[in-house]
Amino acid sequence: MIGLKVTDLSFHYPDRTQVLNGINFQIEPGERVGLLGPNGAGKTTLLLHLNGLLRAAEGTIQVGDLTLSDEVLSEVRRMVGFVFQDPDDQLFMATVAEDVAFGPRNFGFGQAEVDRRVESALEAVGESDLAPRAPHHLSGGERRKVAIATVLSTDSALLVLDEPTSNLDPAGRRELVNLLASLPATLLVVSHDLPFVLELCPRSLIIDQGRIVADGETRQLLLDRELLAKHRLELAYGFDPANIADR
Amino acid sequence: MHMPDGYINLATSAGAAVVAAGGVATSLRNSGKELAERQVPLAGLTAAYVFAVQMLNFPVAAGTSGHLLGGALAAILLGPTLGALVVTVVVVMQALLFADGGVSALGLNVLNMALVTPVVGWLVFRWLMKVLPARTSSAVVSSMVAAAVSVVASATAFVIEYSLGGQGGVAVGTVLQAMVGVHALIGLGEGLITALTVGTVLAVRPDLVKGAADLPLVTDRTAPSRATTVTFVVGGLVAALVLVFVLAPIASSAPDGLEKVALDTGFSEAATDHPVGGPLADYGVSGVDSERAGTVLAGTIGVAATFAIGLAIATLLRRRRAT
Amino acid sequence: MSGSHAHALHYHGHSPVHHLPAETKLVGLLVFVLSVVSTPPTAIWAFCGYALILMIALGLSEVPARFFITRMAIDLPFVLFALLIPFVGVEPKIAIGPFAISEPGLLSAWNILVKATLGAGASVMLAATTEVPDLLRGLQRLKVPVVLVAIASFMIRYLDVVAGEFRRTRVAMAARGHNPRTVFDAKPLAVASGALFIRSYERGERVHQAMLARGYDGTWPSSGNERIAAKTWIVGLTPALFAVIVAIAARLL
Structure with a gap:
């Protein structure tokens, strides 16, 4: 497992819209951290920086021992597993097995090793049977789990997930929590689903207008009504973090 | 439009396959490395899009309906090279997965639908864009004309192929009249939908319209001047006339000597009583007994109709801008 | 096209035809169709031969005839169009009731009908018995x-x-x-x-x-390029070989 350190990260689009404005935070190896914030706060933009899909004007990103740069881009992309919000964007090959094999093939593994990795990644998400199926025939929950398998197959040690519970039914959401909690990886999870974050991530960051505005224990953050209201975050009706036992 | 096996003889089909393969190879070479690195998923998604909009049937006239070919649209959005590759993939997969279009006619179908339409559409579009003022409205109007002309060009390509390797039985003139006539009408629908599609994309993501890449990104809100409209009418008219008077005689001149007798006697009589493809009967050319005159008349009617619609769009646009 | 399935013509099965590598079926389809198209329309017995080959292949594929025939309906607009040809065709004409039927038109209509139908049938066979990923791999190997x-x-x-x-x-x-x-x-x-x-x-x-x-750098990862045994090719191309024999016979006789 590896850690992540982001220092003074700033980013603006070509039209000068400032999206990230001096982001600083650090995640220890093995931590599970939630990233909360209103729409347009810069959450997805931040995630896209973590494996170099976007390159910031200023600031550094350190993944494990590596500082992100062109020379180590391929290595960083192997270590950081990115699970996109819409599994349909992530699962682009004709079959599940080919899709899970896409990463390992790009990173130059031989056929036997690729097969082994596909098998063990699908096993890790509990969906070995899906290997020959076409992605568009899967249910929402199956797609999400296969999407996670596509990054596990490259031995990603830091998983970055964008809205993993979107479009999942309650049972699928429950299975996802159990799966993510069982993985031996550092997690950074963007979500609007606050109960999900509370259950999975002991620690959370709140981002708004391109800045980290809060960093602390998830339960404490969610109990701070004033803080939540200020950043357009809201607990689901009837949900009270104070009444939930620790996992 | 998807030709099955048996329409055109083997030699012509093989020739078309060679031409089509050459065209695809040229496109692949021109698209170069950028295609591999960046545009494969974009091309694939656009192919899925073209496939989906080809299911979009629109009513033409007298109970017939046409569906979008999408060649000109793909070229205007992606450029002629990538546009041609995208539609090629669509046409090939339609033959292999959906048995739509014959395998022996694959070269012909790729040539007519995936190469002629993007290339003709692109050339007409770029030429009009050069003639017209650099405005969003010009791009919309040019798309309309380019798409309409591309469909008629595709139909003309079929007639040329038929004249070279058709299995006989029907005079080339009759086929020309039917194909160009019907496709002038289908071209109107194609032009309208293409123009509105390009207009919508230009309004939201102008950067995605490759054909209009040199337009200033700030959309102008001024009404097109009278001069614009005049330029449009003159420019489009010239393009269409080129099509009618240059392409049509090429198609019909080759078999003239061989089939002249058959044409003079058989054609007029047959066409009066038994129209090909329905709408031609209402199309007002069936009584004409000279093949050449009938061809030009069919084309001219198509052109006139194209322009009526083009003018209607231009007027509509102007009215909307004014309010 | 059915809404829930991208490949409406596929019929799931485990017959010998399903298990043939896609590239043998692709080449076989092409050869078969070219044989059909090259046959003069007057050689009616040859078309019976092609139809027989197709029917045997259909039997081996275990694709139900009903499925097969309904999927060939894509041919229908061209059938209708071909039926018009005798009415608009060239001289000489024969009078049938109130209609003047063109003799060359009649021959041409038959020519298109029979070739388009056999071609569509062969194409449906390929589509019905080949999974999309296999088809794509076959194309890549070709x-x-x-x-x-x-x-x-x-x-x-x-x-x-x-x-x-x-x-x-x-x-x-x-x-x-x-x-x-x-x-x-x-x-x-x-x-x-x-x-x-x-x-x-x-x-x-x-x-x-x-x-x-996931590490894409512009090179599409190629899946295994295992070669196909000559025997498999021979088995896969058998229908096409019979079609070629029929085509040659039709030319010579």
């Missing part, structure tokens, strides 16, 4: 440029997604009373088509990001 195969693969993968988005838009429009009758009513559809293009393109951009995130 040296179709890998970029084209990759584009086709993306197209098929996202066909349902894109068509589904389009269908939902049309349902939403119909729900609010949109009922296109003339070309001018097509405007909302065309606007929806523009929006659909933008959505498709933006999805393409996201897919590209997802590929980069």
Whole structure:
């Protein structure tokens, strides 16, 4: 497992819209951290920086021992597993097995090793049977789990997930929590689903207008009504973090 | 439009396959490395899009309906090279997965639908864009004309192929009249939908319209001047006339000597009583007994109709801008 | 095209025809169809021979005849068109009742009908017995440029997604009373088509990001290129070989 350190990260689009404005935070190896914030706060933009899909004007990103740069881009992309919000964007090959094999093939593994990795990644998400199926025939929950398998197959040690519970039914959401909690990886999870974050991530960051505005224990953050209201975050009706036992 | 096996003889089909393969190879070479690195998923998604909009049937006239070919649209959005590759993939997969279009006619179908339409559409579009003022409205109007002309060009390509390797039985003139006539009408629908599609994309993501890449990104809100409209009418008219008077005689001149007798006697009589493809009967050319005159008349009617619609769009646009 | 399945012509099965490598079926299809097209329309017995070959293959494939015939309906517009030809064809004509029927037209109609039908039948056989990923691998092994195969693969993968988005838009429009009758009513559809293009393109951009995130560097990873045994080729091409024999016989006799 590896850690992540982001220092003074700033980013603006070509039209000068400032999206990230001096982001600083650090995640220890093995931590599970939630990233909360209103729409347009810069959450997805931040995630896209973590494996170099976007390159910031200023600031550094350190993944494990590596500082992100062109020379180590391929290595960083192997270590950081990115699970996109819409599994349909992530699962682009004709079959599940080919899709899970896409990463390992790009990173130059031989056929036997690729097969082994596909098998063990699908096993890790509990969906070995899906290997020959076409992605568009899967249910929402199956797609999400296969999407996670596509990054596990490259031995990603830091998983970055964008809205993993979107479009999942309650049972699928429950299975996802159990799966993510069982993985031996550092997690950074963007979500609007606050109960999900509370259950999975002991620690959370709140981002708004391109800045980290809060960093602390998830339960404490969610109990701070004033803080939540200020950043357009809201607990689901009837949900009270104070009444939930620790996992 | 998807030709099955048996329409055109083997030699012509093989020739078309060679031409089509050459065209695809040229496109692949021109698209170069950028295609591999960046545009494969974009091309694939656009192919899925073209496939989906080809299911979009629109009513033409007298109970017939046409569906979008999408060649000109793909070229205007992606450029002629990538546009041609995208539609090629669509046409090939339609033959292999959906048995739509014959395998022996694959070269012909790729040539007519995936190469002629993007290339003709692109050339007409770029030429009009050069003639017209650099405005969003010009791009919309040019798309309309380019798409309409591309469909008629595709139909003309079929007639040329038929004249070279058709299995006989029907005079080339009759086929020309039917194909160009019907496709002038289908071209109107194609032009309208293409123009509105390009207009919508230009309004939201102008950067995605490759054909209009040199337009200033700030959309102008001024009404097109009278001069614009005049330029449009003159420019489009010239393009269409080129099509009618240059392409049509090429198609019909080759078999003239061989089939002249058959044409003079058989054609007029047959066409009066038994129209090909329905709408031609209402199309007002069936009584004409000279093949050449009938061809030009069919084309001219198509052109006139194209322009009526083009003018209607231009007027509509102007009215909307004014309010 | 059925809504839930990108490959409406496929009939799931485990027959010997299903298990043939896709490239043998592709080459076989091409050879078969070329044989049919090269046959003079007057050699009626030859077309019976082709039909027999196709029927034997159909029997081996365990694809139900009913499935096969309904899937050939794509041929129908051309059947209708071919039926018109004798009425608009050239001289000489024969009078049948009130109609003047063109003799060359009649021959031409028969020619198109029989060849288009046999061609469509053979194409449906390929589509019915071949899974899409196998077909794509077959094309790749037949040296179709890998970029084209990759584009086709993306197209098929996202066909349902894109068509589904389009269908939902049309349902939403119909729900609010949109009922296109003339070309001018097509405007909302065309606007929806523009929006659909933008959505498709933006999805393409996201897919590209997802590929980069997993180490894509512009080289499409090739799946295993195992060679096919000569015996498999021979078995796969047997129907096509019979078709070639029929075609040669039809020329000579």
